[in-house]
Amino acid sequence: MSLLCADTPNLMATLADGGIELLWHPSLSEASGADVIALLQACEAGLQRLDVLCVEGALLRGPKGTGRFHMLAGTGRPMIDWVQSLAARAHHTVAVGTCAAFGGVTAAAFNPTDACGLQYDGDTTGGLLGADYRSGSGLPVINIAGCPTHPDWVIETLLALAMNEVSVQSLDAIGRPRFYADHLVHHGCARNEFYEFKASAEKPSDLGCLMEHMGCKGTQAHADCNTRPWNGQGSCTNGGYPCISCTEPGFEEPGHPFAQTPKVGGIPIGLPTDMPKAWFVALAALSKSATPKRVRENATADHTVVTPAIRRTGRK
């Protein structure tokens, strides 16, 4: 559904113009029932070419390995059985969303449905298809992780596949397209000045940085959410709530309440990626002591209460 928010004048034309023929999509295509089953059987038998198999949703192996928690309607066959069979024929296999990639929220708590991803079970390789699985192209499963995924991540991956421009080098260590996964959510966050001075939000709707108290993982999460806006001008941090690291395996069980930062001795446990702890602590203490009044007061308000001073720019 997130895909349908794509910022393009005509989503169908964008795909078609990129050389992508949509064989079947459960929300968009006309075919139901026997027509769909015939199509899937043709793919399975190798009679219909299957260039890209896109799977959305976790793969449910339960109960007791039977897959009966998710049967494909009208076929009497578990979905995991269909996916295994189709993946064996697919030139490329793509996991759309964190559930299909790693198991995601469906695998939270004690994982009641024995859910996993296509090629990962959390951060362990394996999943439904196994660590050694390679699609016809020789690539592992391409993990467009995110809960939800940004529509552009899906479209641009599919268009790149159609241009034959996806290689092992264009995927990161856990199979995510690097064009969005080599960024951090922190990049371009509109709260950056508050971050610089450790001027923190204390409650929902505060403008300050969400890292110190509100559980934000934007400095660790791999995604370009703040440089590639959502639904026009949005992002999680723009929406007033923390990044929960939804592109990462295991985000569903952070080990602390989602909107609360775990701390030891008043210091957040989750430091920014690649940042040595001692330096972070030292810099945080220094920047906190240097916080301008404007930044400090705005951090705990829901609108700008102190405006930036206007300084003379011209030299005349």
Place this chain on the structure above:
Amino acid sequence: MSRQILGPFNRVEGDLEVTLEQADGRVSAAWVNSPLYRGFEQILQGKVPMDALTLVPRICGICSVSQSAASAAALADLAGVTPPPNGARASNLMLSAENLADHFTHFYLFFMPDFARDAYAGTPGFDAVRARFKAVEGSAAAEALPARARFLQLMGTLAGKWPHTLSLQPGGSARAIQPAERVRLLSLLREFRGWLERHLFGDALEAVSALESSDALWAWFDARGPARGDLARFLELSKTLGLDSLGRAPERYLSFGNYPIDGRRCFAPGIWDSAVGAVHPLDTRDIVEDISHAWLAGSTNKHHPLVGETHPDADKTDAYSWCKAPRWRDKVVQCGALARQVVDGHPLARSLVAQGGGTVMSRVVGRLLEIARVVPMMEAWVRDLAPGEPFCAETELPDQGVGVGLVEAARGALGHWLVVRNGRIQNYQIIAPTTWNFSPRDAAGTPGALEQALVGTAVGDGADMPLAVQHVVRSFDPCMVCTVH
């Protein structure tokens, strides 16, 4: 007498299988199976209550915000907190944006493409219908998708993104709207209004919501003809194909009421019983969930949701679905936009139901009528926003207690029942709209709303997926992933 298993159903959200028994060319009995189990009620147990706000929207990619709204309402009930006026309006704007986007998506992408199928070739006006509504290729999909995406830019500003926002809080919204953003929201609403008035209605929204009866609707149609807009094109098809007598479900309509503001709900709650011709007041003590035909084990066959149980048992005999069977005073009800409009007392909705009941046509008209009624409400909520005033009240949750959150999702009544012990979720039970509409039989053997609505539907000999059956199924706009949360 023969049996037929239908599935998968495209253009419904999630997984659905329907078994039909036929006699003399008509459906004599139906069994509706939700073949997917999700486990969210089990996942939520033991979590801190506020984590529900992150987890429940992920039940669904299309009803995400309504799950958030129900959860926020349950937590607010637990905490005894009331959002400030800005918070109530911002929350209503988020929920209504999703609800209208879903109605719009249903009409253009899920429901209408069936009339453009080759099986209808040769019927009057087919070529125009095909050009307009053909799945993936039609002009309507090409125009509606960008209009929908623009409309959902409301959510970029109000809620960070759609789906899966965490802006919705028990105390209101975590996202305070600034003056310039208020202007932008109004501008986006004007743009959507323009699209609807040009393409969907061919008339002012106010002219559509002023239609007072079924006769007035047909007079409106006669004065314009099917070229006027997509609602008129649908009415033309309704007349040709008899959609006004197809898929009649039990004549009881449930609505939790929607869009709370200043101490009241903009759409009234209650249960309209056509046989009585009156609205029963809503009392959640009248609601139970029956698990006699679901693959679920339990200490008894039916529970009130506050003491509900969710224990999957795939080997249970006599069960045929993962869906529970909610009942109101042990009776089957239907919910959705039509039910909301009937319970609220809109004269067109009441009149359609009085004449033909809850049918394929009245359910679709109910949805479009609601679009026409809600856009002006949204415009008023945006105008009423007062930047600088608070958007979110502080919330302190007690360590023990109970919270009930009742909202109306696009597809109907959505309830969350939350029990907290020692600061943790002890029980979290959800009844989703399609759980009501697509429930299996109960212990008394009474079929659910869709199961009843399908009986009597004409099924052509040898058709794999009889189109009339598909129209009836899709007229409910089912969301199966919410159903089996």
